[in-house]
Amino acid sequence: MANITMNYAEAVADALKLEMRRDPDVYVYGEDVGKFGGSFGVTGYGVFEEFPDRVLDTPISETAIVGTAVGAAAAGMRPCVEILFMDFLPIAMDELCNQAAKFHYMFGGQMKCPMVVRTALGAGMGAAAHHSQSLEAMLCHIPGLKTVIPATPYDAKGLLISSIRDDNPVAFLEHKMLYSLKGEVPEGDYTVPIGKADLKREGTDVTLVCYSSMVHRCLEAADGLEKDGVHAEVLDLRTLIPMDKDAILNSLAKTHRLVIVHEACLTGGFGGEIAAIAAGEGFDLLDAPIVRVAGPDTPVPFSPALEAEFLVNAPRIIAAVRGLLG
Amino acid sequence: MAVENAALKPTLLDLYRTMTRIRTFEETAHKEFLKGKMPGFLHLYSGQEAIAAGVMSVLQPDDYISSHHRGHGHLIAKGADTGRMFAELFGRVDGFCRGKGGSMHIADSSLNILGANGVVGACVHIGTGAAFACKHKHRGRVSVIFLGDAATNRGTFHEALNLAAIWDLPAVYVVENNLYGVANCQRDYMKVEVAGRAAGYGFPGVTVDGNDVAAVREAAGQAVARARAGQGPTLLDCRTWRHWGHFIGDAAAYRDPEEHKAWLKRDPLILAADLLRSEKWATQADLDRIQAEAEEEMLAALDFGKNSPLPGKEELYTHVYTG
Ligand SMILES: Cc1ncc(C[n+]2csc(CCOP(=O)(O)OP(=O)(O)O)c2C)c(N)n1
């Protein structure tokens, strides 16, 4: 299969097109995803053009977008709906948490909800408190829901195809600062398995566990650390639920030191879960305390001076690693 | 334009001044944004000035208002300082929210403004709650909720309006009906007229020419009087047009250029100026002076906003909790 260079948004669009061609039950709907092409431009990469009857604009009705996807999925379709900003996902939390995630279980396995909710998370655009949050941990606390969070165009495409084919509800989290990121993506059909981490960089001294935009910050930090002779391993989880515990533990067996990095607020963040796994199941592997580098426990501020302070960057990761290595 | 009597003369000139100040503020912000000087998103109010000016002219200073993402005009019409507004738009410490909110969360609580809001439809519940407080704690006050036409598709709108109806709350829902959400035209996302939605909850819905400031003032006056008298809520469906794209950077290619041109001819400032001149309530020189004063004010305001310091890093951590 030949590779093409495309950006993350195009890669998401490519997955949508392929799955819509393959499966007539896949429909896309959300706000301005039709002719306008989506506010982040995803469906504008030919998805609406090719499937004008299956890419539908909705009113500003987040509750209905997610809620009807549950019913449509239960009735045999495979909706892949869009919630523009992740900050608006809490509007549809009953639908996602109490309905989609519980259908299979509470009806004793009789029914299923094969649906995907795509949404954009993250700060960095000066978009302030209502358009910048990273709320992935909230989703990871809901059994029955899978949470997928790709960092590259390759993973975005392969994981979205897997997510659409998955028979469970999947929250598919796209970082808005990654949409223009370019990468090599195979033409045509391929999947990236849900629940498999990706070792982005091998190292021996410390493991940086991360996901989404922080993968790129960790790779920058690893470059910086290399100059000091510190070899950092970078592990991109790619999927939070299910989590690839083995990949974390295998890496710790090599490096014996763990730094967890996420953009979301520290307290109650997914880093705590990773730390608990490492401490509980990898206790003997660890030579040092576990360190978390995360956003502060504040809303995302508007002022560029404050937003820059909010965001985790490579220097902060480097400082944390140096602190750990002494 | 429905003009009842000459008593409108001083009022109309004031309304014209308010509208001119809003327009000039927005044009100044627009230019700064295009220079790359302002962070984030800017949703301009240009074209909708008659609604903020007309409605606010019938409110008392302690009445509540709740606003949305297109909220600059509401602040100015309620009396907010434009220098502090610019400071907020630049993310500076003298902004009303100390730079933490920006355009989408701009608010001056000293004027009982419960905030612009980044979540479409959130203001409907918030403002209805303020109406509850007006009924039970601040008797005689009213709560005015500004929202867009597309926001009437949120569940919040329907739940709040029903509650306001059964509790006879002193709420006025002012829908700034510019016929578009982001790129979707109203006929594509609703089958009824906005005004008609009120009937479903059992209170009046009134269609208003939202570019005619005197008409807005008249309709708002009646709605507010009803609310103050304990007769319950009213919905005003104010027909208008935003002059620019959804936010700066959106070319609004989805709109019909002919329709756009026709609406520009009905610019609320032009309509008000025409009336002021034809009734001989103002000369062109008077109008020019109002414009010049607004420009002078906004230059100074911009200067203040730009030169306000950025918040210190410690500001990131303050105000998460109170007390
Ligand atoms: C709950 C929610 N959904 C979607 C958005 C994205 N969004 C921001 S403004 C807007 C359109 C709003 O249209 P309308 O209410 O008519 O107000 P207008 O912009 O026309 O003034 C949309 C979809 C949002 N901010 N909040």
Ligand SMILES: [Mg+2]
């Ligand atoms: Mg609108």
